Amino acid sequence: MAASAGPEIERLISLLSRLxxxxxxxxxxxxLTLLKRREQLMTPLAEALADAAAxxxxxxxxxxxxxxxxxxxxxxxxxDAGLICVVEEAGALWALERAGAFxxxxxxxxxxxxxxxxxxxxxxxxxxxxxxxxxxxxxxVILALPATVDGQTTAHYLAERLSGGGAEVTLLAxxxxxxxxxxxxDDGTLTQALRARxxx
Amino acid sequence: MAASAGPEIERLISLLSRLxxxxxxxxxxxxLTLLKRREQLMTPLAEALADAAAxxxxxxxxxxxxxxxxxxxxxxxxxDAGLICVVEEAGALWALERAGAFxxxxxxxxxxxxxxxxxxxxxxxxxxxxxxxxxxxxxxVILALPATVDGQTTAHYLAERLSGGGAEVTLLAxxxxxxxxxxxxDDGTLTQALRARxxx
Numbered sequence: 001m002a003a004s005a006g007p008e009i010e011r012l013i014s015l016l017s018r019l020x021x022x023x024x025x026x027x028x029x030x031x032l033t034l035l036k037r038r039e040q041l042m043t044p045l046a047e048a049l050a051d052a053a054a055x056x057x058x059x060x061x062x063x064x065x066x067x068x069x070x071x072x073x074x075x076x077x078x079x080d081a082g083l084i085c086v087v088e089e090a091g092a093l094w095a096l097e098r099a100g101a102f103x104x105x106x107x108x109x110x111x112x113x114x115x116x117x118x119x120x121x122x123x124x125x126x127x128x129x130x131x132x133x134x135x136x137x138x139x140x141v142i143l144a145l146p147a148t149v150d151g152q153t154t155a156h157y158l159a160e161r162l163s164g165g166g167a168e169v170t171l172l173a174x175x176x177x178x179x180x181x182x183x184x185x186d187d188g189t190l191t192q193a194l195r196a197r198x199x200x
Numbered sequence: 201m202a203a204s205a206g207p208e209i210e211r212l213i214s215l216l217s218r219l220x221x222x223x224x225x226x227x228x229x230x231x232l233t234l235l236k237r238r239e240q241l242m243t244p245l246a247e248a249l250a251d252a253a254a255x256x257x258x259x260x261x262x263x264x265x266x267x268x269x270x271x272x273x274x275x276x277x278x279x280d281a282g283l284i285c286v287v288e289e290a291g292a293l294w295a296l297e298r299a300g301a302f303x304x305x306x307x308x309x310x311x312x313x314x315x316x317x318x319x320x321x322x323x324x325x326x327x328x329x330x331x332x333x334x335x336x337x338x339x340x341v342i343l344a345l346p347a348t349v350d351g352q353t354t355a356h357y358l359a360e361r362l363s364g365g366g367a368e369v370t371l372l373a374x375x376x377x378x379x380x381x382x383x384x385x386d387d388g389t390l391t392q393a394l395r396a397r398x399x400x
Contacts, residue, residue: 049246
């Protein structure tokens with residue numbers, strides 16, 4: 001902490017250090033940058049935080065974070081409502097949107113099933129997903145969940161719950177990432193990439 | 201950026217990504233964390249930023265950032281006013297205070313002389329330092345500046361300006377850092393550590 005600099009700075013540093021990616025040291029550096037660039041950065045950031053805190057909410061349909069409800073994706077008529085991509089968090093949705101490879105709708109679970117963390121089906125936005133599929137018109141549900149134990153457990157659970165609901169359930173492909181050097185890949189990825197090999 | 205999430209989130213991410221230590225990717229992750237922990241983190245951070253922006257200012261005597269002016273250090277009568285430690289930025293002052301090894305006063309330059317960045321003596325808090333020394337009562341000025349080209353140029357310049365002013369001018373020691381493995385140290389540090397060797 002910044003000894004002898006007043007409680008306001010201490011509090012700012014301690015809050016900044018709770019952001020992912022910022023430890024105590026980088027939080028101090030960030031606080032210093034903010035204090036040096038008060039007009040251009042500190043006050044605008046304070047306002048942006050207050051503004052987003054007040055206006056951003058989870059979409060009632062898909063759970064995405066947006067200032068609109070239904071969110072921008074859900075209210076975009078040009079997007080395919082027959083395709084639902086299920087993601088863990090809004091961060092994954094943002095990543096897929098940046099890639100620009102998906103033109104369907106989303107469903108944000110708000111987490112993953114985890115026995116260890118005590119997260120059960122009722123803690124996630126699963127009922128809403130089942131209701132969307134049951135309402136009809138959904139051809140395919142893509143489970144775009146992380147390739148971790150919790151991600152795969154959740155995908156397995158969702159695939160079971162969704163089976164027989166009329167929509168095809170698919171998973172993301174596994175394999176060598178773009179730019180991936182074979183030397184640096186873990187054994188699991190290599191094994192899966194080999195198993196799922198395809199004609200050249 | 202977070203496509204289709206509303207301009208408020210975009211703006212928040214873009215401001216967060218201007219903090220040192222946060223790139224575009226970690227700024228998005230930070231924004232997501234903030235939005236998920238609105239009550240506990242986002243609103244308090246907005247308030248802390250606004251609060252610090254309004255209250256924190258540079259001490260008129262030493263340039264330290266504080267809500268008090270004169271700052272906590274300058275107004276602490278138990279600290280030795282005969283010792284002035286000159287630092288580049290408030291961050292260095294905080295680091296020295298954390299170490300708890302210094303019980304004198306400080307002088308924050310607000311930067312370093314840099315021909316490349318066009319920073320001259322008038323851009324730094326140098327007149328104030330000379331005035332403090334000229335006012336008398338200062339036995340020693342410790343130039344605790346970084347061991348970089350700009351840091352050393354500034355130290356050299358200050359040593360010249362301060363010479364004959366009645367105060368001794370000293371520099372931080374150079375050598376092997378605590379925990380420093382010799383294999384990993386750069387040649388410059390090794391050379392200086394060897395040159396400044398002392399009896400065991």
